[in-house]
Amino acid sequence: MAEHYRRGYHGLEGHVQLIEQTYAGYLNDSFGFSGAGALTDFLTRRNERLLLGDTVDLGALVEQFGAPLEVSFCPQITTQVQNMLDYAMAAQVSAGYTGSFLYAYATKANFSEEVVRTALNAGAHYETSAAADVVIAHHLWRQGVLSEDRYIFCNGSKEPMYLDGILALRHAGYERVVAVLDDLDELDYILTHSREPMLFGVRERHAPEVVDRNHAGAERFGLTPAEMQLVAQRLAGTAHELVVYHAMVGSQIEDAAAWEARLARSANAYAALASTSPSLTMFNFGGGMPTSGYDLNFQFDYVGFLTNLMANTQAICAEHGVAAPMIIAECGRYTVANHNVYLIEVGRVKEAGAIEPWYLLNGSLMVSAPDTLIVDQEFVVVPLDGWDTAVQAVRLGGRRTCDSDDLYPRSHRPALMLPEFQTGMVLAVCGVGAYQAMIGGKGGAHHCLNPEMRRIIIEQDGDQLVMREIAPQNLMAQMSALGYSIATIEQPARKPLPVRTAVVSEQLPVRPLRAARRRQAPSTLRTSRFAASA
Numbered sequence: 001m002a003e004h005y006r007r008g009y010h011g012l013e014g015h016v017q018l019i020e021q022t023y024a025g026y027l028n029d030s031f032g033f034s035g036a037g038a039l040t041d042f043l044t045r046r047n048e049r050l051l052l053g054d055t056v057d058l059g060a061l062v063e064q065f066g067a068p069l070e071v072s073f074c075p076q077i078t079t080q081v082q083n084m085l086d087y088a089m090a091a092q093v094s095a096g097y098t099g100s101f102l103y104a105y106a107t108k109a110n111f112s113e114e115v116v117r118t119a120l121n122a123g124a125h126y127e128t129s130a131a132a133d134v135v136i137a138h139h140l141w142r143q144g145v146l147s148e149d150r151y152i153f154c155n156g157s158k159e160p161m162y163l164d165g166i167l168a169l170r171h172a173g174y175e176r177v178v179a180v181l182d183d184l185d186e187l188d189y190i191l192t193h194s195r196e197p198m199l200f201g202v203r204e205r206h207a208p209e210v211v212d213r214n215h216a217g218a219e220r221f222g223l224t225p226a227e228m229q230l231v232a233q234r235l236a237g238t239a240h241e242l243v244v245y246h247a248m249v250g251s252q253i254e255d256a257a258a259w260e261a262r263l264a265r266s267a268n269a270y271a272a273l274a275s276t277s278p279s280l281t282m283f284n285f286g287g288g289m290p291t292s293g294y295d296l297n298f299q300f301d302y303v304g305f306l307t308n309l310m311a312n313t314q315a316i317c318a319e320h321g322v323a324a325p326m327i328i329a330e331c332g333r334y335t336v337a338n339h340n341v342y343l344i345e346v347g348r349v350k351e352a353g354a355i356e357p358w359y360l361l362n363g364s365l366m367v368s369a370p371d372t373l374i375v376d377q378e379f380v381v382v383p384l385d386g387w388d389t390a391v392q393a394v395r396l397g398g399r400r401t402c403d404s405d406d407l408y409p410r411s412h413r414p415a416l417m418l419p420e421f422q423t424g425m426v427l428a429v430c431g432v433g434a435y436q437a438m439i440g441g442k443g444g445a446h447h448c449l450n451p452e453m454r455r456i457i458i459e460q461d462g463d464q465l466v467m468r469e470i471a472p473q474n475l476m477a478q479m480s481a482l483g484y485s486i487a488t489i490e491q492p493a494r495k496p497l498p499v500r501t502a503v504v505s506e507q508l509p510v511r512p513l514r515a516a517r518r519r520q521a522p523s524t525l526r527t528s529r530f531a532a533s534a
Contacts (some may be wrong), residue, residue: 019392022292022388023386023389026417039155039382040380041382043430046332047460048387050382056252059384059426066471068362069455072340075118076339077119077339078121078122080199080291081124081335084329090303094206097311098314098315099313102326103123103331105331105335107127109433109435111136115339124150124331125153125328134169137152138168138172153178153179154178155246156182156221157221171194171195181203184231185230194240197239201284203222205227228269228275230427232280235463241279244328245270245282250288252288252333254312256301259288260305260309260312268316270317270325271317273321274317287330287331288321294377310327313327337434338431343384344365346427359421360396363400363453364450365398365450366406367406367446367447368429378409379431381396381408381428383419383427386420393417395416400448402452446478451472451473499529
């Protein structure tokens with residue numbers, strides 16, 4: 001077994017005693033966390049219990065529902081949106097910014113109905129990337145969830161189906177839908193088929209000198225400066241308007257200075273175009289806002305970044321003689337990454353001789369968190385219990401695939417520091433609310449037929465928290481999706497499921513919200529701070 005971290009030596013009556021470092025001691029030494037209070041901006045520990053959003057007792061949920069378990073705490077989305085709006089307000093005051101700020105949610109990060117609805121209710125506007133996004137937006141508008149005062153920014157390369165969806169939404173009466181052009185053919189199509197005045201945006205194509213050759217790909221999007229000028233000329237004197245300049249640097253950007261430098265170039269291009277196109281009044285600096293779900297050492301000065309962005313943009317616009325624009329933040333990962341946690345049990349340990357032992361999970365990270373494999377993303381992984389036991393370096397492997405790539409962290413990264421294995425050990429894998437379910441897919445069949453976890457969805461409903469349970473994926477549903485005739489499949493005999501320890505002392509009737517089961521939140525949940533402030 002890999003050596004434990006050591007705190008040091010302790011002398012006792014002339015003897016030297018080696019003291020093993022505990023997991024709690026490791027967190028204290030490495031991150032200054034005393035073991036109680038806020039571990040991150042979405043995880044706290046109180047009375048030796050790990051809480052999501054300072055509200056949800058994750059250990060109690062495992063006791064009631066078992067593991068693996070996916071927990072979605074939607075009030076965390078509201079917190080993220082409201083915090084960013086507060087950061088922007090503070091930055092506007094600090095920079096003396098005369099423009100305004102608009103927060104948009106990039107729905108490609110997580111399309112789940114409760115996620116999109118929560119972001120909209122928190123004040124977010126809407127950003128789409130494909131034809132299906134527009135269909136969903138149209139549906140939410142008809143339902144009254146998406147109000148007509150919100151902008152819908154339609155980004156991405158657009159095939160005819162996507163363009164037809166944008167036109168259908170506009171022709172149905174939604175005025176604040178903005179087609180952000182990625183190609184001049186898109187402009188031709190809309191101008192030919194639109195019966196109503198349209199709002200347009202232009203997306204900036206990355207200049208060759210700023211393309212990161214180690215992460216090439218983003219330069220395929222957008223229009224060149226000459227193409228953007230052509231758009232402005234074609235729209236001049238028509239009923240249509242060019243309103244948005246869209247700049248996109250990257251995702252999960254933590255180098256604020258480099259980000260500001262890139263955006264300063266974009267702000268200059270915006271101001272030059274706006275000086276000849278008076279209707280152009282919005283500067284969308286795109287996504288990239290980082291979040292804390294991937295590193296316990298995370299630090300980012302949101303107010304400082306926004307203050308510098310606003311001050312620089314205002315100064316650049318003044319040089320060009322144009323008004324400071326409405327600044328748009330298009331937040332996907334930041335909005336939703338931290339509202340979701342996977343709770344996965346360590347089912348077995350295999351020693352690895354001179355290297356770290358393997359903690360084998362009753363699940364699969366390459367299926368449930370595919371970014372571990374696709375972009376080598378790191379996530380915060382924290383044990384629910386065992387904080388007072390010795391810490392050691394370990395690596396995680398998935399038991400529910402037969403794949404050598406189903407491991408975490410990748411071999412070139414340092415091992416995880418976790419407590420020594422105890423029977424029933426459960427790990428919280430954090431930061432998984434953005435992209436993981438969308439890339440891995442929902443429904444259907446997954447690698448090695450790894451089933452989707454049981455889901456617990458917790459939402460704010462007025463002055464109370466409510467919870468819905470969605471059953472884990474059924475093997476027969478997977479087989480059916482693959483084309484097998486499930487009527488002829490012999491299912492293995494299964495032992496009766498054990499009766500779970502009840503956490504709810506009393507079931508209170510709650511009006512059903514949808515077809516899925518919905519119940520009064522049990523004592524697993526602490527009193528909501530949102531409800532308390534209502």
